Amino acid sequence: MAKDYYKILGVEKNASKEDIKKAYRKLAMQYHPDKNNDAGATEKFKEISEAAAVLSDDEKKAQYDRFGSAGPQGGFGGSSGFEGFSGFDDINDIFESFFGGTSRRNRKRKGSDLRYDITIDFEDAAFGTEKEIQFERMDKCKECDGKGYRKDSDVEECSHCNGSGRVTKDVRTPFGLFRQSATCNHCSGEGRAIKNPCKECNGTGKSSKRVKLNVKIPAGVDDGSTLRIGGEGMAGERSAGAGDMYIVVHVRPHKYFARDGTDLHIEVPISYAQAVLGAKIEVPTLEKPVNMKVPAGTESGTTFRLEGKGMKDVDGWGYGDLLVKVNIEVPKKLSKKEKELIEKLAGVKEEPSKSFLEKMFGK
Ligand SMILES: [Zn+2]
Ligand SMILES: [Zn+2]
Numbered sequence: 001m002a003k004d005y006y007k008i009l010g011v012e013k014n015a016s017k018e019d020i021k022k023a024y025r026k027l028a029m030q031y032h033p034d035k036n037n038d039a040g041a042t043e044k045f046k047e048i049s050e051a052a053a054v055l056s057d058d059e060k061k062a063q064y065d066r067f068g069s070a071g072p073q074g075g076f077g078g079s080s081g082f083e084g085f086s087g088f089d090d091i092n093d094i095f096e097s098f099f100g101g102t103s104r105r106n107r108k109r110k111g112s113d114l115r116y117d118i119t120i121d122f123e124d125a126a127f128g129t130e131k132e133i134q135f136e137r138m139d140k141c142k143e144c145d146g147k148g149y150r151k152d153s154d155v156e157e158c159s160h161c162n163g164s165g166r167v168t169k170d171v172r173t174p175f176g177l178f179r180q181s182a183t184c185n186h187c188s189g190e191g192r193a194i195k196n197p198c199k200e201c202n203g204t205g206k207s208s209k210r211v212k213l214n215v216k217i218p219a220g221v222d223d224g225s226t227l228r229i230g231g232e233g234m235a236g237e238r239s240a241g242a243g244d245m246y247i248v249v250h251v252r253p254h255k256y257f258a259r260d261g262t263d264l265h266i267e268v269p270i271s272y273a274q275a276v277l278g279a280k281i282e283v284p285t286l287e288k289p290v291n292m293k294v295p296a297g298t299e300s301g302t303t304f305r306l307e308g309k310g311m312k313d314v315d316g317w318g319y320g321d322l323l324v325k326v327n328i329e330v331p332k333k334l335s336k337k338e339k340e341l342i343e344k345l346a347g348v349k350e351e352p353s354k355s356f357l358e359k360m361f362g363k
Helices: 005-009 017-031 039-055 058-067 091-099 122-127 272-277 336-348 352-361
Strands: 114-120 129-140 155-157 166-173 176-183 192-194 206-217 226-229 245-251 258-260 263-271 279-283 290-294 303-306 322-329
Touching: 005 017, 005 039, 017 039, 039 058, 114 129, 114 206, 122 245, 206 226, 206 245, 263 272, 263 279, 272 279, 272 322, 279 322, 290 303
Parallel strands: 114 245, 263 322
Antiparallel strands: 129 206, 155 192, 166 176, 226 245, 258 263, 279 290, 303 322
16 A cells, blocks of 8 residues: 655655645645545545655654655554554644644633734824824633633533543554544633633633723834734733734825935925025924035035934934935026026126037037
């Protein structure tokens, strides 16, 4: 009864453990007896589980590879070969026994994480702020403190596993009969059954609650950043810990400032006269405006750097810079007096286009 375990899982001979795990998971979902009533699927499920049990175990896999697609005569069968082989009462048990999980008995599921999207103004991102958010979540039931029952007399030992949380059963495989231990389905491995569930939460230990939370948003936070608030997610299973809350921060763009890391960019108009003669101009920053010197003969589009006038680094590494690009504004409307002055200026100064032509043609 030679079987090609690689073929069964549809993976290459050199497939990684991760690939094997993935292939198995996919097939196991497809052929899981909980989802299929026909015997063919159950057979198939056994087959892929068997293949995964061997290929996911380094030692068994090495033996299998050495002896080909052989059965127990190949050297790895027998009672010692397959303690890991699991049945199919609980798909999580199978994953655990194959891929090295922990016993379910003491493992309670942590609550799910939650996500909340918040949009703040640019200034709030620059200086930090505090926002109150409100949302619904499943919280620990107050009545029973998340236990699902109120008094100790409301629980009894699970009769299906006699309080051990696990049941053993015999599983027939191509290599013989194996005794296998699985989580008790009736008590989910708790070993106890609730006789009188808490009326408030019907024994789930959780109830829906509207929650208000104050969120501290640090100065320098960037658009798309995520803030994690530990323990503010959904309540966990029974006494297990709650999940986390992830706040995704969106920052509204500023009308004038553009952000690039911790640096800020701004464009400021200056007059022709200021550009030619030089000037001291006022430049807006995130706080109060500051004076900046524009040297005589500044070209339009020149960028100046104001150190430390940018955004605060969210991790506390100081401040970025403010990059100021000056643009010469050409007036569209002139008074009679202005026009006269400009015409006068045009008369004394050679036109740049003329000298350019001369340079080009050597005239
Ligand atoms: Zn039980
Ligand atoms: Zn309750």
